Amino acid sequence: MKIYTRTGDAGQTSVIGGRRDNDDVRIEAYGTLDELNAFVHLALSKMPTGFEGMKTVYNEISHLLFDCISDLADTINKRPTRIAEEHIAWLEDLIDEYKGQVEPTKAFILPGGCELSSTVHICRTITRRAERRIVSLAKAEEINMSVMKFINRLSDYFFISAHLCNKMMNVESTNYKGSKNVFR
Numbered sequence: 001m002k003i004y005t006r007t008g009d010a011g012q013t014s015v016i017g018g019r020r021d022n023d024d025v026r027i028e029a030y031g032t033l034d035e036l037n038a039f040v041h042l043a044l045s046k047m048p049t050g051f052e053g054m055k056t057v058y059n060e061i062s063h064l065l066f067d068c069i070s071d072l073a074d075t076i077n078k079r080p081t082r083i084a085e086e087h088i089a090w091l092e093d094l095i096d097e098y099k100g101q102v103e104p105t106k107a108f109i110l111p112g113g114c115e116l117s118s119t120v121h122i123c124r125t126i127t128r129r130a131e132r133r134i135v136s137l138a139k140a141e142e143i144n145m146s147v148m149k150f151i152n153r154l155s156d157y158f159f160i161s162a163h164l165c166n167k168m169m170n171v172e173s174t175n176y177k178g179s180k181n182v183f184r
Helices: 025-045 052-073 085-099 115-140 145-168
Strands: 012-015 018-021
Touching: 012 025, 018 025, 025 052, 025 115, 052 145, 085 145, 115 145
Parallel strands: none
Antiparallel strands: 012 018
16 A cells, blocks of 8 residues: 555545545644644653553543544544543543642643653643634534534643643742633
């Protein structure tokens, strides 16, 4: 099998149900998830010994991102959806678990600290962009709404994960100095 097919030379790509322009809102949505997945693996590559539990979670997230992409690529709802409420609940449980391991967050946190935390914050911001693309897609076409919920929760997961990474690396997260207490 050749890596190049030449089928995209006119600016289109295949989806389940036909072909779409490469700048189509659906392609933008799942293309952003593909970009996010690459950064998830960059974060994974920076996790040292002692992060085995988090590494397992990030690997699972990577697989679930492919499931999100698959759900979004199905333009004719030909296959059963892959992302479901159980995946959202799983993320919520992780968020609650991680939240119990760090100091309570009351103000906005700057997206930095150690290199790993900074990389996870990049994952968070790409997730937010993906969410915006998915919202645009949902306005135009029918999608599996569990994907939108999952991606929304995923950005929250990355936020608390970045905070925990700093703690585990013995680096303090820095509050934005202009922030009032916004979290209760």
